[in-house]
Amino acid sequence: MASHRIEESALSDFGHIPYAVPHMIHPPTTFTNQEGSAFDFGELEEAIVLQAVNETKQPLYAGRPAATLEMFPSWPMRFHHTIRGSSKSGEESTDSGSAVHTLSSRGEGSRLEPESPVGRKTDSSSDHRVIDQMHHLQLPQQIDMASGSDSPRTGMSQAQPVAKPTSEKRRGAGSNSERLLDAKTLRRLAQNREAAKKSRIRKKVYVQQLESSRIRLSQLEQDLQRARSQGFFVGGGGGAGGNISSGAAIFDMEYTRWLDDDHRHMSEIRTALQAHLSDGDLRVILDGYIAHYDEIFRLKGDAAKSDVFHLITGMWTTPAERCFLWMGGFRPSELIKMLTAQLDPLTEQQLMGIYSLQRSTEQAEEALSQGLEQLQQSLTDTLASGSVNDSMHHMAVALGKLTNLEGFVRQADNLRQQTLHQLHRVLTVRQTARCFLVIGEYYGRLRALSSLWASRPREILIGDDISCQTTTDLQMVQSSQNHFSNF
Amino acid sequence: MIKLVAENPVVVFARSGCCMCHVVKLLLHGHGVNPTIFDINEENEAAVLEEFSKIIDKLEEKSDRPPPSFPAVFVGGNLFGGLEEVMAAHITGELVPLLRKVGALWL
Numbered sequence: 265m266a267s268h269r270i271e272e273s274a275l276s277d278f279g280h281i282p283y284a285v286p287h288m289i290h291p292p293t294t295f296t297n298q299e300g301s302a303f304d305f306g307e308l309e310e311a312i313v314l315q316a317v318n319e320t321k322q323p324l325y326a327g328r329p330a331a332t333l334e335m336f337p338s339w340p341m342r343f344h345h346t347i348r349g350s351s352k353s354g355e356e357s358t359d360s361g362s363a364v365h366t367l368s369s370r371g372e373g374s375r376l377e378p379e380s381p382v383g384r385k386t387d388s389s390s391d392h393r394v395i396d397q398m399h400h401l402q403l404p405q406q407i408d409m410a411s412g413s414d415s416p417r418t419g420m421s422q423a424q425p426v427a428k429p430t431s432e433k434r435r436g437a438g439s440n441s442e443r444l445l446d447a448k449t450l451r452r453l454a455q456n457r458e459a460a461k462k463s464r465i466r467k468k469v470y471v472q473q474l475e476s477s478r479i480r481l482s483q484l485e486q487d488l489q490r491a492r493s494q495g496f497f498v499g500g501g502g503g504a505g506g507n508i509s510s511g512a513a514i515f516d517m518e519y520t521r522w523l524d525d526d527h528r529h530m531s532e533i534r535t536a537l538q539a540h541l542s543d544g545d546l547r548v549i550l551d552g553y554i555a556h557y558d559e560i561f562r563l564k565g566d567a568a569k570s571d572v573f574h575l576i577t578g579m580w581t582t583p584a585e586r587c588f589l590w591m592g593g594f595r596p597s598e599l600i601k602m603l604t605a606q607l608d609p610l611t612e613q614q615l616m617g618i619y620s621l622q623r624s625t626e627q628a629e630e631a632l633s634q635g636l637e638q639l640q641q642s643l644t645d646t647l648a649s650g651s652v653n654d655s656m657h658h659m660a661v662a663l664g665k666l667t668n669l670e671g672f673v674r675q676a677d678n679l680r681q682q683t684l685h686q687l688h689r690v691l692t693v694r695q696t697a698r699c700f701l702v703i704g705e706y707y708g709r710l711r712a713l714s715s716l717w718a719s720r721p722r723e724i725l726i727g728d729d730i731s732c733q734t735t736t737d738l739q740m741v742q743s744s745q746n747h748f749s750n751f
Numbered sequence: 752m753i754k755l756v757a758e759n760p761v762v763v764f765a766r767s768g769c770c771m772c773h774v775v776k777l778l779l780h781g782h783g784v785n786p787t788i789f790d791i792n793e794e795n796e797a798a799v800l801e802e803f804s805k806i807i808d809k810l811e812e813k814s815d816r817p818p819p820s821f822p823a824v825f826v827g828g829n830l831f832g833g834l835e836e837v838m839a840a841h842i843t844g845e846l847v848p849l850l851r852k853v854g855a856l857w858l
Contacts, residue, residue: 624842627781635774642768671771671834678835682842689843 485510508579511570515563516580522560529553530704533697543693550688550696557684561677564592568670575673582714585707591632591676596625596683599703603687606702607695617690621683628679636672639665753806753828760855761786762825764799772822775834778841779824784855791821803830827853 508516529552536549568575575593578586588595600622610618643665650658688696756762761779765772767790779786791799803819807830824831826849831837840846850856 631777635770639770
């Protein structure tokens with residue numbers, strides 16, 4: 265990432281002033297540990313808490329042992345040992361406790377000296393070196409820590425003589441206010457800090473990925489525009505995991521939101537039916553649902569202007585829906601056929617109305633399909649004919665013919681919209697409500713079918729296993745059919 | 752043009768070779784209607800559309816309709832609309848009575 269590189273060079277410039285890097289930096293992978301920043305706010309707060317308890321003039325020193333211990337979780341055992349040694353020994357006499365502490369820290373110091381600042385040898389210069397290294401590692405930090413951290417840095421060089429009395433004081437205070445200083449609390453605080461740190465890092469990575477994707481998308485679109493204007497025909501629409509046009513992406517986003525709205529409407533209608541609302545109230549809800557459908561048709565109309573192929577190939581739907589796709593959406597006559605089975609009982613007049621609606625949708629679909637066929641035939645003729653010389657002219661003619669596609673999708677959506685409106689007119693309010701629920705449920709299941717199909721187990725099973733698998737599928741289908749019978 | 756439109760119960764003005772117009776024809780034929788169809792060449796399109804506007808201004812006051820385009824269907828001397836309007840009327844069941852009224856249907 266360019267931005268990443270810039271930051272890295274900035275880092276190298278400021279190598280000797282580690283605190284002058286206030287801005288957020290992506291987690292460097294070169295570090296031995298990921299959670300290197302102990303000098304964050306959580307630490308400061310904890311240190312202040314400890315200060316309030318300890319009433320010492322050097323609160324950060326008191327906080328330091330615990331804080332620095334947790335900085336390098338790759339050495340958990342030793343740190344836990346040390347923590348326990350320092351805090352749980354609050355009950356013990358201070359002398360033996362401090363002796364334990366000093367011994368352990370000294371012992372660890374000899375082992376950890378090159379890597380960890382915890383090991384406090386009397387050699388203050390090595391402390392400095394080690395501590396500088398530590399500071400280098402903790403780059404993602406806020407600037408206000410700079411001043412706060414300076415004192416521990418200088419303080420640590422004198423840590424050795426101070427460690428004993430401060431740890432004594434801490435332990436002494438520990439016996440007074442155990443609730444603040446016992447190991448569990450400390451551990452919990454530490455875990456919280458680490459979890460928060462991890463979340464922050466994850467969020468940073470995610471945002472970074474989003475940004476880079478966005479940049480890449482706009483670059484691709486520019487390239488596409490340029491290529492198109494130069495007369496190159498860019499093939500491969502949305503199929504081969506390829507680029508999606510901005511119009512298509514926008515529509516997909518809006519369609520997702522529309523689906524969420526659809527769920528909301530469904531629940532609303534369902535509760536309204538169960539609550540036995542008056543027809544007037546129910547009608548209001550249904551009008552809202554019709555408007556909801558009008559909205560998606562409007563959105564599709566807009567999308568057809570920018571990317572008709574996206575709509576007509578059904579790339580905005582799930583694979584199972586795509587299987588039944590007709591002219592960029594559902595086939596109205598199929599919908600009516602599906603509904604008539606679910607909508608008993610109907611009066612004679614309603615039956616007539618539904619039947620004539622089914623017939624007229626079939627006729628309209630037939631007319632539209634034939635019109636589209638004629639367009640396809642005409643397009644084929646254009647593309648097939650023509651010599652090499654005037655191929656560009658033929659291409660231009662073909663492009664002109666393609667613009668009619670938008671009209672077909674528009675008319676098909678118009679037909680769908682009219683069908684829904686007419687349903688609402690023919691049926692009673694309650695029947696319409698049930699009808700809409702059936703429609704919503706049906707398409708919900710169709711969409712779910714796509715997901716289930718995609719995640720089905722693909723291993724080749726033999727004999728009994730196959731029959732077992734089939735049975736489960738059947739059971740699933742049966743349970744969903746039972747659900748249908750609620751109507 | 753007004754004469755043309757008035758003389759025939761159903762008149763369709765279509766761009767030559769337009770597939771949308773084909774759909775309108777199919778719909779009307781499906782009802783047993785034999786509309787008078789005028790194929791308009793590309794060069795005459797603008798002029799014809801202008802004629803439409805004149806007819807609309809004369810016969811109707813409403814201006815909330817979208818501007819006429821092809822295919823344009825006249826029923827009983829009035830501009831009924833395009834494919835969208837025809838299909839809507841077809842679905843709602845209003846088309847057949849209207850056709851009968853203007854004498855395009857004998858059944």
